[in-house]
Amino acid sequence: MATTATVHQTKWWSGGKSPFNVEYGKLMMWYFLISDTFTFGAFLISYGAIRFSQNFWPNPGDIFNTFPFTGEANLPLAFVSLMTFILIMSSVTMVLAVHEGHNGNKKGVAKWLTWTILGGLAFLSCQAWEWTHLLTGEHATLVNGQIEMWSQTVTHSPWGRPVESSAVAAALQNTSPEVLAKLVHEHNHTMSLSQLAALPHDQLAGMIKVSEMHVREAGPVAFGGFFFGITGFHGFHVFSGVVINIIILAMVNNGVFERRGHYLMIEKAGLYWHFVDLVWVFVFLCFYLI
Amino acid sequence: MSAAHQNVSSEISLPQKHSGDFVKRIWKTFWILLIITIIELGLGLLLHALDLPDNTKRLLLKGIIIILSLAKAYFIVSVFMHLGDEIHNLILTIVIPLMLIIWAIVSFMIDGDSYKHMRNKYDKHFLERTMEVPPKTTKPAQ
Numbered sequence: 265m266a267t268t269a270t271v272h273q274t275k276w277w278s279g280g281k282s283p284f285n286v287e288y289g290k291l292m293m294w295y296f297l298i299s300d301t302f303t304f305g306a307f308l309i310s311y312g313a314i315r316f317s318q319n320f321w322p323n324p325g326d327i328f329n330t331f332p333f334t335g336e337a338n339l340p341l342a343f344v345s346l347m348t349f350i351l352i353m354s355s356v357t358m359v360l361a362v363h364e365g366h367n368g369n370k371k372g373v374a375k376w377l378t379w380t381i382l383g384g385l386a387f388l389s390c391q392a393w394e395w396t397h398l399l400t401g402e403h404a405t406l407v408n409g410q411i412e413m414w415s416q417t418v419t420h421s422p423w424g425r426p427v428e429s430s431a432v433a434a435a436l437q438n439t440s441p442e443v444l445a446k447l448v449h450e451h452n453h454t455m456s457l458s459q460l461a462a463l464p465h466d467q468l469a470g471m472i473k474v475s476e477m478h479v480r481e482a483g484p485v486a487f488g489g490f491f492f493g494i495t496g497f498h499g500f501h502v503f504s505g506v507v508i509n510i511i512i513l514a515m516v517n518n519g520v521f522e523r524r525g526h527y528l529m530i531e532k533a534g535l536y537w538h539f540v541d542l543v544w545v546f547v548f549l550c551f552y553l554i
Numbered sequence: 555m556s557a558a559h560q561n562v563s564s565e566i567s568l569p570q571k572h573s574g575d576f577v578k579r580i581w582k583t584f585w586i587l588l589i590i591t592i593i594e595l596g597l598g599l600l601l602h603a604l605d606l607p608d609n610t611k612r613l614l615l616k617g618i619i620i621i622l623s624l625a626k627a628y629f630i631v632s633v634f635m636h637l638g639d640e641i642h643n644l645i646l647t648i649v650i651p652l653m654l655i656i657w658a659i660v661s662f663m664i665d666g667d668s669y670k671h672m673r674n675k676y677d678k679h680f681l682e683r684t685m686e687v688p689p690k691t692t693k694p695a696q
Contacts, residue, residue, distance in 0.1 A: 276643055282565040284644040294648055305655045309662045316666030319674065319684040325602030340602055345595055352591065356584045359634045363576055531636075538634045542627055549623040553598040554616040 293532045297539045300501075304543050307497065308550050311490040322423035322483050324552050327416070330401075332393055344552045347390045348544065351502075354383025355541040358509075362534040365527030370516060373530060377513045380537065384506040391499050395492070404447060404479045406431065410438035411479060413446055418488045424481030432479045436469045444468040447477070491551060498547050501540045508533050583633040587626055594622050 276283045284291055315321050325340035332343070357379040364372030402413040403422035411432070414422035427435075436444070445460035448471045460468065512533045521527045597619050606612045632638035637645060674681045 276641070280565065282563075284647065285566055285641045286644060287563065287566055291644075294644070298648060298651055301652060301655070305658065309655075309658050312659070313662040313666035316663050317669040317673070319670065319681065323602055323605070325599065341595060341598060345591075348591055349588070352584065352587050355630065355634055356580060359580050360577070362636075363580065535635055538630055541634070542630050545623055545626050545630065549594075549620065553594055553619050553623075554601070 287528060289532055290528065290535070293535050297535065300539065304494075304497070304546070307490075307494050308546060311486075311494065311550060314484075314486045314490070318484055318486075320425055320484065322421070322487065324554075327398075327423055328394075328552055330397055341552055343390065343394065344548065347387055347394075348548055350383055350387045350390065351541050351544050354380050354387065355538055357383060358534050358537045362527075362530050365521070365530040368522075368527065370519070370522055373521075373527060374513060374516050377509055377516065377530070381506055381509045381513065384502055384509065384537075387502055388499060388506070391495065391502075395495075398491075402446070404443075404477060406435055406479050406481050409435055410440070411435050411443055411447070412439075413443055414482070416488055416491075418492055419485065421483030421485065421487045422480060423483035423487065427479040427481060429474050429477075432477055433474045435479070436472060436474070439469075441465055441468060444472065447472050451476070494547060495551070498540070498543055501543065505533075505537050505540050508536060579633060583629050586629055590622050590626050594619050597622075 276285070286294075328344055329338050329340040330343065331337065331339045357376045361373050361376035361380060364376060398416040400415055402415050404411050405414040405422040405424070406427045407414075414420050416422060441461055441463075444465070445457055445463075445468060448460050448468060449455075449457050451473075452471065512529060515521065515529070516527075521529060597615055601612065601615050601619075606615075637648065
C-alpha cells in the first residue's frame, strides 16, 4: 500500500507527464497573469501609499455621482455599479464559452464569445463616458483666493475640502467675469453666456446665491494621475481582451479549432478575460468603494 | 461524446467532469458575485452617507468591504478561471509568488502613513493646508 501511495505522490514528476497537468500555452498564460498581477499590484499599492500619506482624500461618492441622461441628479456610485455588473456578466458569458469549448460545441462557443465581446465593448463605452464626464465637467474651485472652473484632469483635481460660504463670498470679489458668468449660467438660463459676460462685475457677483454654491479647494494632485493611469491601464486590458476575443471568434467561425480537435485556445483567452474582471474587482474597491 | 476528441497530448489528462452541473455552478457563482457586489455597494454608500468622524468605525467598514472583495476574487479565480479544479502543483506555483503582494501592501501602507506623520510634525504649512477641518477664513482679499 505504501508503495502505491508513493507512486501516486510522485508520478507528476517522474517523466512522461506534464507536472502541472496543463498544456504549455495555458501554463504560460498563468505565468503572464502572475506578472500582470504584480504590475497592477504595484500601481494600486503606490496609489494606496500616496493616499495614506495625505491628510485629506476626496470621498468617491462625491466624485462618481453622475449617470448618463440624468443631468445633475446625485446618484453616487450608480454608474460604476452598472459597469461592474457588465463586466461580471461578460465573465459569465466567457466561462460559458469555455464550457461549450470543452463539449466541442462550435455554435455554443461562437454565441457566448459574441456576448462576451459585446459586454467588453459596453464596458469600454461606459468608461469612455465616465472619462469624458470627468475631463470636461467643470466645478467651482477656490484657487489663490479666487474661484476658477476646474475639471478633473491628470494635473488638477477640483475635489478638495468644501469651502465655507463666508470664504466663497470673499473669493467672488476676486473672481474673473468669465467664471462669474459661468456660475450664474448654471442656475439661470434666461441669458446667454456671452450676454452675462458683458454685465458689470458687481451685478454678476450679486446674481450668485453664495449659500447655494458648492465650492471646494483644489484636491490632491495625485488623484487624477492614479485614477486615469490605473483605470486607463485596466481599460487597455479590456480593449486588448476584446481584440483577442474577436480574433478567437473569427478562428472559431473558420473552423480552426474544429480541425485542431480541441478548443483549448478559448480557455487561454478566457483566463485573460477573467483576469481583467479580477483586476476590476480591486480597481472598483480602491477607487470607488473605500 | 466529448471525451474522445479532447485528446491534446499524452502528457496531459484532462478532467472529464464538465457537464450540466458545471453550468449550474457557473450561475451559482454569478449570483454569489452579484450579491457580494450589492452588499459591497450598500456598505460603500453607507460609508459615504454616514461620513463617520470615528476613524475606527470607518476602518471597520472598509475592512469588511476589503474582505468581501477578496471573497469575490477567490470565486473568480477558483471557479471562472478553473484554478480550483487544477492539480495542487499548479495552484501552489501560482499562489505562493502572490504572497509577496501581502508584504508589499503592508510595508508601503506603513511607509505612506509614516510619511504623513512626519510631514504633519515637521511641516506645519502642510498640516494647515490639508487638515480635515475646513478653513475658517481664507487669505485676506485685496
